[in-house]
Amino acid sequence: MDAKETKERMKLPRQPMGEQPAKERVKNFYEVPLGYTPEQAMAEAKRCIQCKKPLCVGGCPVGIDIPWFIKLIEEGKFVEAARKLKETNGLPAVCGRVCPQEDQCEKVCIVGKKYEPVSIGRLEKFAADFEREHGEVMIPNLPKWTGKKVAIVGGGPAGLAVAGDMVKLGHKVTIFEALHVAGGVLVYGIPEFRLPKKIVEAELDYLVKLGVEIELNAVIGKTDTVDELFEQGFDAVFVGSGAGLPNFMGIPGENLVGVYSANEYLTRVNLMKAYQFPEYDTPVIRGRHVAVIGAGNTAMDAARTALRLCPEEVSIIYRRSREEMPARLEEIHHGEEEGINFRLLTFPKRFIGDHEGRLIAAECVKMELGEPDDSGRRRPVEVEGSEFTIDLDVAIISIGNGANPLIQQSTPDMNTNKWGNITVDTETGRTSKKGVFSGGDIVRGGATVILAMGDGRRAAASMHEYLSTGEW
Amino acid sequence: MYEITEKIELSHSVYIFKVKAEKIAKKRKAGQFIIFRMNEQGERIPLTIMDSSNEDGTISVLVQEVGKSTGLLCGMEVGDHIADVVGPLGQPTHIEKFGTVVCVGGGIGTAPVLPIAKSMKEAGNKVISIIGARTKELVILEKEMEEASTELHVTTDDGTYGHHGFVTTILQKLIDDGVEIGCVVGIGPVPMMRAVAEVTRPYKIFTQVSLNPIMVDGTGMCGACRVTIGGENRFVCVDGPEFDGHEVDFAELTLRNRSYLKEEKIAMEELTYHEGPRCYEKGDSDGR
Numbered sequence: 001m002d003a004k005e006t007k008e009r010m011k012l013p014r015q016p017m018g019e020q021p022a023k024e025r026v027k028n029f030y031e032v033p034l035g036y037t038p039e040q041a042m043a044e045a046k047r048c049i050q051c052k053k054p055l056c057v058g059g060c061p062v063g064i065d066i067p068w069f070i071k072l073i074e075e076g077k078f079v080e081a082a083r084k085l086k087e088t089n090g091l092p093a094v095c096g097r098v099c100p101q102e103d104q105c106e107k108v109c110i111v112g113k114k115y116e117p118v119s120i121g122r123l124e125k126f127a128a129d130f131e132r133e134h135g136e137v138m139i140p141n142l143p144k145w146t147g148k149k150v151a152i153v154g155g156g157p158a159g160l161a162v163a164g165d166m167v168k169l170g171h172k173v174t175i176f177e178a179l180h181v182a183g184g185v186l187v188y189g190i191p192e193f194r195l196p197k198k199i200v201e202a203e204l205d206y207l208v209k210l211g212v213e214i215e216l217n218a219v220i221g222k223t224d225t226v227d228e229l230f231e232q233g234f235d236a237v238f239v240g241s242g243a244g245l246p247n248f249m250g251i252p253g254e255n256l257v258g259v260y261s262a263n264e265y266l267t268r269v270n271l272m273k274a275y276q277f278p279e280y281d282t283p284v285i286r287g288r289h290v291a292v293i294g295a296g297n298t299a300m301d302a303a304r305t306a307l308r309l310c311p312e313e314v315s316i317i318y319r320r321s322r323e324e325m326p327a328r329l330e331e332i333h334h335g336e337e338e339g340i341n342f343r344l345l346t347f348p349k350r351f352i353g354d355h356e357g358r359l360i361a362a363e364c365v366k367m368e369l370g371e372p373d374d375s376g377r378r379r380p381v382e383v384e385g386s387e388f389t390i391d392l393d394v395a396i397i398s399i400g401n402g403a404n405p406l407i408q409q410s411t412p413d414m415n416t417n418k419w420g421n422i423t424v425d426t427e428t429g430r431t432s433k434k435g436v437f438s439g440g441d442i443v444r445g446g447a448t449v450i451l452a453m454g455d456g457r458r459a460a461a462s463m464h465e466y467l468s469t470g471e472w
Numbered sequence: 473m474y475e476i477t478e479k480i481e482l483s484h485s486v487y488i489f490k491v492k493a494e495k496i497a498k499k500r501k502a503g504q505f506i507i508f509r510m511n512e513q514g515e516r517i518p519l520t521i522m523d524s525s526n527e528d529g530t531i532s533v534l535v536q537e538v539g540k541s542t543g544l545l546c547g548m549e550v551g552d553h554i555a556d557v558v559g560p561l562g563q564p565t566h567i568e569k570f571g572t573v574v575c576v577g578g579g580i581g582t583a584p585v586l587p588i589a590k591s592m593k594e595a596g597n598k599v600i601s602i603i604g605a606r607t608k609e610l611v612i613l614e615k616e617m618e619e620a621s622t623e624l625h626v627t628t629d630d631g632t633y634g635h636h637g638f639v640t641t642i643l644q645k646l647i648d649d650g651v652e653i654g655c656v657v658g659i660g661p662v663p664m665m666r667a668v669a670e671v672t673r674p675y676k677i678f679t680q681v682s683l684n685p686i687m688v689d690g691t692g693m694c695g696a697c698r699v700t701i702g703g704e705n706r707f708v709c710v711d712g713p714e715f716d717g718h719e720v721d722f723a724e725l726t727l728r729n730r731s732y733l734k735e736e737k738i739a740m741e742e743l744t745y746h747e748g749p750r751c752y753e754k755g756d757s758d759g760r
Contacts, residue, residue: 178558178689178691179689179691180509180516180555180556180558188689188693216556217556217557217558218495218558219558219559219561219691222499222559222560222561222691223495223496223499223558223559223560224495242693243693244692244693245692245693245695245707245710246694246695248695248698248705250705254705255698255699255700255705255724255728256727257727257728257730257731260696261694261695261696263693263694263695264688264694264695264696267688267689267693267694268688272515272516272688273513277735277738277739278735278738278739279513280513281513281514281515281540281541281739282515282516282688283732283735283736283738283739285731285732356727356730357724357727357728357730358727404691404692404693404710405692405710406691406692406710
């Protein structure tokens with residue numbers, strides 16, 4: 001590509017993504033972005049200048065060959081583009097939707113230095129959707145069985161990444177999933193309107209077609225222990241058991257009826273389909289005045305889910321200011337469009353209940369930002385005498401998770417840190433216990449789908465090496 | 473899918489089901505529970521494991537029809553299948569040689585008490601059991617409890633069988649008679665467990681109660697089952713289900729267990745509409 005063409009390409013406008021209008025979408029659980037048409041995708045792909053040393057690849061936690069797959073889209077070879085993606089990323093339809101691209105590949109895109117970056121995430125979603133919707137999903141030829149068996153604890157993003165890589169390397173793979181359906185946070189946490197569950201099902205179906213076995217209702221640490229998996233003939237184990245028990249604030253009234261953790265609220269609505277109650281049996285309190293405490297991606301998911309259950313008001317209560325909100329900009333933007341009320345520099349001091357122990361209000365206090373704390377962010381300080389009360393019948397606490405204790409309790413010879421998260425060598429995912437690897441939230445304590453998948457891919461490479469050489 | 477291999481009617485709307493679940497049967501210890509889900513639309517409901525058999529790989533659970541999910545389960549017959557059964561969950565009961573252990577079962581809470589009484593006796597304890605019910609026909613598992621215990625007392629609230637009165641009356645009498653009690657295990661409706669804990673509190677007798685809050689995943693992820701124990705938040709699914717009865721905030725547990733009364737009614741109306749009228753008493757899934 002000569003300099004002139006590069007220049008011209010950089011000037012091409014970024015293709016906008018169609019969306020369901022905010023007023024419409026808050027009444028349903030359908031996906032918000034509509035996706036590119038083939039013409040739009042090819043036009044957007046044309047904006048990529050095919051850098052000789054592409055920075056975007058380095059910005060991707062799993063190192064997708066981004067210019068290559070975009071080139072294929074530009075040429076109209078959509079199925080080939082999807083297959084290129086799948087060489088490095090087992091779940092492109094998922095990652096195209098939920099990755100924070102603005103902090104990864106798109107952040108370092110050269111076009112973005114002067115203009116808007118290439119929409120890498122939207123192109124990834126387009127290619128993966130095209131392949132799936134056109135029935136073009138291809139099952140690659142797999143190598144002969146190596147004679148090795150691999151157990152994966154937890155069917156979430158980390159475990160699925162390990163499963164995809166290991167089965168393609170010729171190992172027998174079994175996923176042990178505690179819930180009645182695999183997918184982890186992709187099915188219990190991320191809402192339908194951000195990640196339709198049929199996409200997760202298709203990805204799981206693909207793994208099963210590759211020969212991965214999925215054992216549901218299997219809680220490792222209870223139904224079987226890690227040591228018992230070895231006794232049963234598994235040669236290596238990957239622990240990707242995910243997020244653990246939710247954190248609470250420790251303020252009065254937190255156990256009133258109507259106060260949920262984000263985990264519980266999202267699990268009820270997404271996994272158990274409480275939004276379809278009573279067709280589905282699991283209920284959720286819908287509430288008239290709903291507030292989510294916290295401002296991360298999970299908080300945004302919870303708030304936008306609550307909006308779709310038809311309350312009068314949904315607010316986000318956050319003790320710092322807009323700049324410090326950890327959620328993706330796109331999610332905050334979507335939430336604003338949909339009508340979430342952001343109560344910033346505000347914090348609840350206590351929840352107030354009625355005589356039946358049901359939440360009716362929260363006493364909040366105004367905050368101001370003081371000196372920077374250890375995290376470099378300005379520390380929020382209470383403004384004295386600024387207490388005020390808001391009506392509230394549902395509060396959703398979204399301030400992070402602790403570690404799930406089940407595996408550690410039953411595997412005492414595997415090291416964990418003081419918070420109960422499993423300690424690993426970050427390059428290889430190897431734990432202190434021979435043959436056991438780990439990654440995702442049980443190691444990180446709360447991160448993203450793509451980081452968990454990156455952990456899984458590194459662990460899989462190291463696991464393959466271990467199974468081939470026997471060296472630990 | 474998990475096959476039902478046996479169904480025994482104990483009393484009105486109370487059944488014991490044997491369900492094929494080999495791994496759980498092999499693993500489970502007294503005090504642990506399972507979560508079941510009837511079908512694709514079903515809720516996840518916890519139930520205490522009552523017994524198990526390694527020979528045929530089954531677990532036994534006792535169920536009382538109290539809502540839609542338990543109603544559907546109680547409508548199942550031998551050879552039918554339950555979509556999901558997961559376990560064994562929770563921590564096993566703290567079993568050791570205490571000397572004399574008093575096992576108290578209220579209503580169908582007698583079912584989860586049975587394996588504990590057995591284990592306590594196997595551990596070399598003298599086991600005095602007290603089982604109580606509202607009326608004679610609701611007394612369950614008397615023969616089994618008799619076998620599992622050194623001594624058995626039966627009470628009914630209306631005096632139609634055994635001792636006329638509450639389980640706590642007998643417990644208080646044992647204490648007054650100078651029986652050296654090393655540990656009390658009390659399982660039943662929340663008010664009964666609370667009353668048992670209040671009887672033993674002045675004497676500082678170690679009292680274990682088994683809590684049955686609302687759960688969703690049951691594996692330490694969602695936090696629905698949190699209860700205040702000794703002023704701190706604890707999670708029944710991974711820290712329990714048994715706790716020191718003197719530390720439990722029973723009032724909070726009672727209110728939290730009523731979270732979805734309105735929704736349960738709606739669900740039942742749906743069921744009634746589809747399947748004809750049924751009669752239910754309100755309570756939670758273990759009938760407590």
